[in-house]
Amino acid sequence: MRSSTAKFNRWFGAAGLLLAGLFLSGCGHLYYADPNPSQPYAFPGSTPNRATPMASASVGSQPVAYQPGSVQPVLPSNPALPSGQNTLVAVNPSTGLAPNNPPVGGSTDNSGGSSLLRVGDSVSITFSDTPQPIQMLVTTVGEDGRLTGLPLGVSVQAAGKTPAQVQEDIQKAYVPRYFLRITANVKPDLRWYYVGGEVRLPNRQQYAGDMTVLRAIDTAGGFTDFANKRKIELRRANGQSVTINAEKARKDSKLDHPVYPNDQVWVPKKGPFGF
Secondary structure, three states: OHHHHHHHHHHHHHHHHHHHHHHHHOHHHOOOOOOOOOOOOOOOOOOOOOOOOOOEEEEOOEEEEOOOOOEEEEOOOOOOOOOOOOEEEEOOOOOOOOOOOOOOOOOOOOOOOOOOOOOOOEEEEEEEOOOOOOOOEEEEEOOOOEEOOOHHHOOEEOOOOOHHHHHHHHHHHHOOOOOOOOEEEEEEOOOEEEEEEOEOOOEEEEOOOOOEHHHHHHHOOOEOOOEOOOOEEEEOOOOOEEEEOHHHHHHOHHHOOEOOOOOEEEEOEOOOOOO
């Protein structure tokens, strides 16, 4: 009887140690292994965890699906941007890094490279990369559309071209005939035209595009009651002068002469007899 009890105790103890070992060895693996991470399993009464590589990242108010190696939403590093505004940049799939944020709003050309030069425009030209320094030149696009007065008697076509195109033409005119290398920077100055005499707001006006005599008078507030509309004088920057009859010009647009930068429109006063 005592022998049977001892065997039972030894068997019971061994079974207990075995169960304890199995329990302890399985504690590190008590988790649910989801075979499909894109559709995680949700236990009853719980919310599925969707923090996976296919999670959507909010950019502004529109959710954007992120896929590794394509486009990733990142916050801009430019503090001038409004808070909360994001941008999309390409991510290098090998490094997982994004390049610097591109400028918002496009690039800016301070030299006016996208604006066509016109007759009468005043431009400043600086030269560099020459054996001897060349002083800055300020010149005007002539009536023939050319820039004259350049060093060594060089002349290039400017009207109808951008400053960048004129820069290239200047370089071609000097290299290799005069220099092995030269760099020209063409910068148009602010352009003005002038309206005076019997107009309501006589002043200079900034030249921003195609302009005619009648339009120029309108920008100056129109005629006064004492204006002589039949003898309007258009004074060119080169000294030439043209007389315009506003009544005829309104009927025939060909008589409404163009106004160029630095031109002056002068409206005289009526004489004692009303003309």
